[in-house]
Amino acid sequence: MTDKTEDKKSVVEAVRHQIKILNGIVLLVVYALFLLIVRFLYMFLDYISTPSLVTILSIVAGLVVMGMYVANSASKKAINTIEKYTKRLNTLMTTTGDIREIVYGDILLENIMQSALQITGADAGSIMLVEGDRLVFKIANGSRSANLPGLSIPKSAGIAGWAAENSSNVRIDDARNDSRFDPEVDKITGYETKSLLCVPLKIKAGTIGVLELINKEDGAFTQEDEELL
Known part of the structure; x- marks a missing residue:
C-alpha cells in the first residue's frame, strides 16, 4: 500500500511541475503575441489616428492582461487542488507507516521472544x-x-x-x-x-x-x- 501511495505522490509532483511549466509557456506566448501586435501597429502607425491607436492598444493590453490572469488563475487552482491531494496522500502515508511500525514492531518483539526462549x-x-x-x-x-x-x-x-x-x-x-x-x-x-x-x-x-x-x-x-x- 505504501509503494502505491509513493507512486501517486511522484505523479502528483510531476503534474505540479508540468503545470508550472505550462503556465510559463502560456505567459511567454501571450507576451510574444503582444509584441507582434505592437510591431504590426507600428508598421501602420502613419495610417492610424492617435485616438484609434490608443483604443487598439488599450484593447490589446486588456486582452493580454485578461489572458495572463485567466492562465495564472487556472494554474493556481490546479496547483491548489494538487497540493490538497498531496496533503491527503501524506496523511495516508504517515498513517500507513504508523500501522506498519505497529504491526511489524509486534512481530519483531515476538520473534525476539521466541528466539530467546529457544536459545536459553x-x-x-x-x-x-x-x-x-x-x-x-x-x-x-x-x-x-x-x-x-x-x-x-x-x-x-x-x-x-x-x-x-x-x-x-x-x-x-x-x-x-x-x-x-x-x-x-x-x-x-x-x-x-x-x-x-x-x-x-x-x-x-x-x-x-x-x-x-x-x-x-x-x-x-x-x-x-x-x-x-
Missing part, C-alpha cells in the same frame, strides 16, 4: 517496554501468561524494573530470595518464578525495555545464556 531453554518469558514511569508487558509466553500483555508495573518494581533503571543484566538462580524480587506478577498469573534472567533492551537514546526469561528448564541460567542475549 527458558520455560516462560516476557518483553516489557518503558512507557513513562511504567513497564508495560508487550509480549508474554508461557503456560500462564495470557493475562500479561497490556499489564503494567512501576518502572522501579521488581528485578525487571531494577534491570531497566540500571541498564544492567540480572541473572539469579533463586529469585524469591532476592531482595529486589516483587511477587505481584506471580500472584496475578499463579506462576512460580524460580530462576530468572533479565536483559535490558537498549538503543542509543537509552533503555527502552526489558527482556525477562523465567525458569530455565534444565537448571539455572548460565553466563553463556546471558552473553548470547
Whole structure:
C-alpha cells in the first residue's frame, strides 16, 4: 500500500511541475503575441489616428492582461487542488507507516521472544517496554501468561524494573530470595518464578525495555545464556 501511495505522490509532483511549466509557456506566448501586435501597429502607425491607436492598444493590453490572469488563475487552482491531494496522500502515508511500525514492531518483539526462549531453554518469558514511569508487558509466553500483555508495573518494581533503571543484566538462580524480587506478577498469573534472567533492551537514546526469561528448564541460567542475549 505504501509503494502505491509513493507512486501517486511522484505523479502528483510531476503534474505540479508540468503545470508550472505550462503556465510559463502560456505567459511567454501571450507576451510574444503582444509584441507582434505592437510591431504590426507600428508598421501602420502613419495610417492610424492617435485616438484609434490608443483604443487598439488599450484593447490589446486588456486582452493580454485578461489572458495572463485567466492562465495564472487556472494554474493556481490546479496547483491548489494538487497540493490538497498531496496533503491527503501524506496523511495516508504517515498513517500507513504508523500501522506498519505497529504491526511489524509486534512481530519483531515476538520473534525476539521466541528466539530467546529457544536459545536459553527458558520455560516462560516476557518483553516489557518503558512507557513513562511504567513497564508495560508487550509480549508474554508461557503456560500462564495470557493475562500479561497490556499489564503494567512501576518502572522501579521488581528485578525487571531494577534491570531497566540500571541498564544492567540480572541473572539469579533463586529469585524469591532476592531482595529486589516483587511477587505481584506471580500472584496475578499463579506462576512460580524460580530462576530468572533479565536483559535490558537498549538503543542509543537509552533503555527502552526489558527482556525477562523465567525458569530455565534444565537448571539455572548460565553466563553463556546471558552473553548470547
